[in-house]
Amino acid sequence: MNEESEEKREQLLEQAISSLGGTTIAEGPPPELTQAVIARLSAERNQVQRVGTWERLWPRLVAAAATVCVVAAGGWWLLGEHGAMPSAYAELKEAVDNSRSAEWMHVRKSTGGMAFEWWLGTMPTRFFGRIGDRIVGCDVKERETYVYNPATRTLAVGELGDDSEAVLKTTEPWDLATWYDQLLSELSSGGELARSVEVIEAKERTVFTWSGKKPDRTMRIVVDTEAKRVIRVEADKPLGLWGEDEAAVFTYNYPETGPADVYDLGVPRDARVVEGPVGSTAQVIGPHKGRSEADIAMAAALMNRHLKACRTYAGSHDGEWPDKIEGLPGWLVYVKPSMQDLEGDVASQTVVMYETYDAWDTGAIVGVADTKLRVVRDEAEFKRLLAEASSGAE
Amino acid sequence: MVIDWAKVVRKHGQVVWQTAYRLLADHEDAADAFQETFVSALQITQRGGVRDWSGLLRTLATRRALDQLRRRYRLAGRSERQADLSQLPSTNPSPAQRAAASELQERLREAMALLTPQQAEAFCLRHLEHMSYRQIARQLGLTVNSVSALLHRARMHLRESMREDLASKQKGEQK
Numbered sequence: 134m135n136e137e138s139e140e141k142r143e144q145l146l147e148q149a150i151s152s153l154g155g156t157t158i159a160e161g162p163p164p165e166l167t168q169a170v171i172a173r174l175s176a177e178r179n180q181v182q183r184v185g186t187w188e189r190l191w192p193r194l195v196a197a198a199a200t201v202c203v204v205a206a207g208g209w210w211l212l213g214e215h216g217a218m219p220s221a222y223a224e225l226k227e228a229v230d231n232s233r234s235a236e237w238m239h240v241r242k243s244t245g246g247m248a249f250e251w252w253l254g255t256m257p258t259r260f261f262g263r264i265g266d267r268i269v270g271c272d273v274k275e276r277e278t279y280v281y282n283p284a285t286r287t288l289a290v291g292e293l294g295d296d297s298e299a300v301l302k303t304t305e306p307w308d309l310a311t312w313y314d315q316l317l318s319e320l321s322s323g324g325e326l327a328r329s330v331e332v333i334e335a336k337e338r339t340v341f342t343w344s345g346k347k348p349d350r351t352m353r354i355v356v357d358t359e360a361k362r363v364i365r366v367e368a369d370k371p372l373g374l375w376g377e378d379e380a381a382v383f384t385y386n387y388p389e390t391g392p393a394d395v396y397d398l399g400v401p402r403d404a405r406v407v408e409g410p411v412g413s414t415a416q417v418i419g420p421h422k423g424r425s426e427a428d429i430a431m432a433a434a435l436m437n438r439h440l441k442a443c444r445t446y447a448g449s450h451d452g453e454w455p456d457k458i459e460g461l462p463g464w465l466v467y468v469k470p471s472m473q474d475l476e477g478d479v480a481s482q483t484v485v486m487y488e489t490y491d492a493w494d495t496g497a498i499v500g501v502a503d504t505k506l507r508v509v510r511d512e513a514e515f516k517r518l519l520a521e522a523s524s525g526a527e
Numbered sequence: 528m529v530i531d532w533a534k535v536v537r538k539h540g541q542v543v544w545q546t547a548y549r550l551l552a553d554h555e556d557a558a559d560a561f562q563e564t565f566v567s568a569l570q571i572t573q574r575g576g577v578r579d580w581s582g583l584l585r586t587l588a589t590r591r592a593l594d595q596l597r598r599r600y601r602l603a604g605r606s607e608r609q610a611d612l613s614q615l616p617s618t619n620p621s622p623a624q625r626a627a628a629s630e631l632q633e634r635l636r637e638a639m640a641l642l643t644p645q646q647a648e649a650f651c652l653r654h655l656e657h658m659s660y661r662q663i664a665r666q667l668g669l670t671v672n673s674v675s676a677l678l679h680r681a682r683m684h685l686r687e688s689m690r691e692d693l694a695s696k697q698k699g700e701q702k
Contacts, residue, residue, distance in 0.1 A: 153635055162543070170540075
């Protein structure tokens with residue numbers, strides 16, 4: 134067996150694969166075949182269903198009934214002090230759920246600070262986005278993440294870490310469920326949701342206006358009355374990630390299709406592909422020198438997620454935060470706050486999470502005990518906050 | 528959850544048909560594989576939910592079509608035909624070249640029928656269905672490393688089959 138014939142065989146195999154794989158089969162199945170298959174499936178399914186339908190179904194019915202009771206009790210408990218669930222909340226929840234079940238959602242932060250736009254595909258779940266100068270993506274099904282850095286013309290393809298699909302979908306700052314949950318969590322501080330109908334750009338829209346007391350926040354959520362989907366969110370103080378003083382407008386639409394991959398968002402086809410680390414798109418961003426606003430935003434998204442998890446934990450542990458957080462990347466430090474640190478205005482000054490760094494560059498992000506984030510530009514200020522956090526923890 | 532099978536068949540029927548027909552190049556065989564694919568899917572859904580219909584149905588269609596291929600070559604015995612390897616498909620094929628390409632495809636089908644079922648499935652899903660390693664691993668219930676090893680072995684065997692063709696061709700040329 135000489136090298137030439139070896140090469141020839143490989144060539145033949147490639148040609149055979151390419152020939153077979155490239156065969157175009159224009160016709161679909163004959164209609165009568167399709168009908169016959171549908172009829173057969175229907176018959177076989179009925180046959181299976183007749184055998185022990187009740188035996189198979191009753192545990193599910195019991196479980197469903199129990200779930201309904203738990204949800205109803207939870208809703209009553211959550212909103213009890215405000216009377217029965219007001220229709221405005223129910224309507225807004227319906228719009229949020231409708232929006233999140235669309236095959237594709239596109240969101241753009243059109244005003245305030247750094248711009249971003251994001252596509253979320255639900256079948257299967259994948260995200261693509263532009264944050265500042267970065268193009269990022271995440272294919273949950275394939276467990277792959279993509280971060281394109283135009284400065285180095287490199288596309289880092291990494292493996293998605295342990296974040297579950299549900300966590301990824303519900304903790305991003307633009308996610309509607311996050312907004313809604315935030316409003317519910319602020320109910321006990323005296324916030325109110327009002328519903329009105331307005332004509333905006335010659336179309337009738339349902340507008341939900343949130344007036345929060347603590348924090349003092351106003352949000353307008355505009356819903357397409359016909360489609361019952363959120364089309365715009367205006368917030369004078371958005372959720373922590375985008376800064377306390379930065380008003381922002383998010384516009385949502387629901388295209389039929391979205392990008393197939395990050396290349397559709399402008400990653401050059403000849404970009405160098407490098408292996409990325411394990412983690413979500415936010416986790417792969419460390420506090421390295423010269424990072425962009427986009428990197429900071431992604432890092433902030435990750436911190437936001439962890440802080441919310443801590444708050445949830447505290448809710449079921451008499452207000453006490455966890456001793457440590459599993460799965461934090463090496464560049465994030467968590468400082469458990471004392472119970473005194475969580476009281477009143479002190480919470481907004483107590484650092485509970487911060488980034489480490491080798492050399493101070495554009496700034497660092499700190500998370501405080503009221504779960505807000507702050508980008509600290511001045512190193513001296515950063516050190517002061519850190520010193521206070523450390524002394525409080527001792 | 529009740530599955531609307533009429534909807535599933537109509538939505539995915541085209542891709543199932545294409546997968547089966549590409550491998551079988553025969554209307555009757557493809558129709559059998561088509562039907563068996565959906566019946567297998569029905570049985571799977573009775574054991575649990577399906578997250579990726581397209582991936583599942585393409586895998587099942589490949590599996591059923593490969594079953595048909597194996598039956599076909601078992602019944603016919605090893606084919607005596609040898610492809611005319613001097614004429615390979617080009618971008619603008621003449622009738623003779625098309626015939627040669629068809630022969631080559633048939634040769635690959637026969638060679639795939641001789642692979643182990645798992646090797647053949649992994650090979651088809653990768654090279655004909657263009658699935659990623661991870662998708663194949665998930666569909667076959669294997670690790671990515673196992674898929675990689677299966678593909679390596681499948682390719683090795685198929686190259687060997689091509690050697691037989693090459694040897695036949697060289698003999699033919701000497702005559």
